[in-house]
Amino acid sequence: DIQMTQSPSFLSASVGDRVTINCKASQNINKYLNWYQQKLGEAPKRLIYNTNNLQTGIPSRFSGSGSGTDYTLTISSLQPEDFATYFCLQHNSFPLTFGSGTKLEIK
Amino acid sequence: EVKLVESGGGLVQPGRSLKLSCAASGFSFNDYWMGWVRQAPGKGLEWIGEINQDSSTINYTPSLKDKFTISRDNAQNTLYLQMSKLGSEDTAIYYCAPDTFDYWGQGVMVTVSS
Numbered sequence: 166d167i168q169m170t171q172s173p174s175f176l177s178a179s180v181g182d183r184v185t186i187n188c189k190a191s192q193n194i195n196k197y198l199n200w201y202q203q204k205l206g207e208a209p210k211r212l213i214y215n216t217n218n219l220q221t222g223i224p225s226r227f228s229g230s231g232s233g234t235d236y237t238l239t240i241s242s243l244q245p246e247d248f249a250t251y252f253c254l255q256h257n258s259f260p261l262t263f264g265s266g267t268k269l270e271i272k
Numbered sequence: 273e274v275k276l277v278e279s280g281g282g283l284v285q286p287g288r289s290l291k292l293s294c295a296a297s298g299f300s301f302n303d304y305w306m307g308w309v310r311q312a313p314g315k316g317l318e319w320i321g322e323i324n325q326d327s328s329t330i331n332y333t334p335s336l337k338d339k340f341t342i343s344r345d346n347a348q349n350t351l352y353l354q355m356s357k358l359g360s361e362d363t364a365i366y367y368c369a370p371d372t373f374d375y376w377g378q379g380v381m382v383t384v385s386s
Contacts, residue, residue: 166334199373201317208367208376209317220374252317254373260333261307261319 171264177272182243186267188253190234197257200238204249274298276377283383294351294368302346305371310364358384
């Protein structure tokens with residue numbers, strides 16, 4: 166199984182900050198990496214698919230990058246509605262595996 | 273509009289079985305692999321498994337393969353998750369989604385407790 170190590174687990178930031186969240190795979194996942202945002206009591210929402218493709222309707226302040234085993238979600242200028250938990254998902258091979266999550270809170 | 277509605281959850285005693293359903297609409301259900309994901313209270317997401325379009329291939333996360341069975345009825349646009357030998361560790365919100373994981377249902381809560 167591919168292990169996804171997500172960091173940091175917790176992130177405190179201010180509105181307007183630029184933040185990055187990382188996921189490291191235990192082996193090459195060929196850019197088959199999605200990013201999700203989840204707010205309390207809601208289902209996850211896909212932000213980015215296949216490393217760097219922005220989901221329709223998602224603001225352009227969200228972006229993704231990476232290759233091989235290392236992937237990054239960047240939020241260029243935090244907005245109040247961005248405070249949530251973020252997860253990565255590798256879908257290169259079965260079983261699919263999620264990162265453990267990053268909780269982004271207001272400083 | 274894509275809609276996924278999970279049902280069948282609730283309180284179940286340890287050791288018992290439960291079958292969840294996911295009614296899909298707004299997309300061509302029989303063109304997609306479909307999957308289940310769960311989330312224990314306050315925890316992260318766990319992929320359970322996926323089934324292909326004609327049910328000929330089903331993949332599971334290894335730790336759940338002997339307890340859970342995924343099936344589908346393309347005529348009814350419905351996905352199922354049969355869960356057996358339930359334990360407290362199976363208490364979670366269960367979500368269904370197409371294998372693109374771009375649309376998700378609202379989830380259904382399963383609580384395993386005596």
